């Protein structure tokens with residue numbers, strides 16, 4: 506079984522590990538599955554060959570034998586279901602871990618993505634500052650609720666799971682903004698994720714792509 510994922514040929518985040526192939530790499534590293542990476546330019550992402558794998562012309566995608574998937578959440582879920590290490594055996598604990606994956610993607614990630622859109626696409630608007638403040642408030646509300654739930658626990662529900670992998674991947678997007686840093690439990694939680702050997706291997710792999718592309 507050969508696994509191939511897609512990633513940016515030159516990531517706009519300059520190798521900071523924020524592109525969504527990172528969460529797939531991390532999941533594959535956690536379960537010990539080797540994988541290959543097909544690197545794509547922005548132009549290639551919109552060409553028919555890639556659109557056949559991803560209807561929206563984005564990364565990441567995932568191919569394994571005759572299965573092709575898109576959407577990072579679906580890919581991480583698939584990896585977690587097929588291999589041990591990312592979902593608990595107990596049925597209820599497993600359902601809760603999956604719930605945290607959904608919470609990361611559908612409740613916590615949206616305002617965080619909105620912030621990136623405001624900062625990079627709406628900066629010239631007269632209402633920029635007001636809109637940014639509004640979005641930041643929405644993020645803070647979610648972080649505050651999440652932090653209350655996590656408390657000083659190591660992970661969201663017992664042992665590390667795909668739910669934590671997804672939540673930490675989402676929170677990493679606001680690391681360094683000062684917002685995450687106001688929540689010490691969440692900052693420590695993210696740092697625990699980053700300290701995992703599988704995370705480090707995934708991070709190094711995506712950074713190597715950027716370094717090679719930029720000749721640094």
Ligand SMILES: N[C@@H](CCC(=O)N[C@@H](CS)C(=O)NCC(=O)O)C(=O)O
Pocket residue numbers: 523524525526550562563564565575576577578
């Ligand atoms: N919901 C999708 C979002 C995918 C996505 O936005 N990918 C970004 C990279 S992180 C991308 O391909 N951007 C380029 C584009 O949309 O043209 C997922 O989780 O996989």
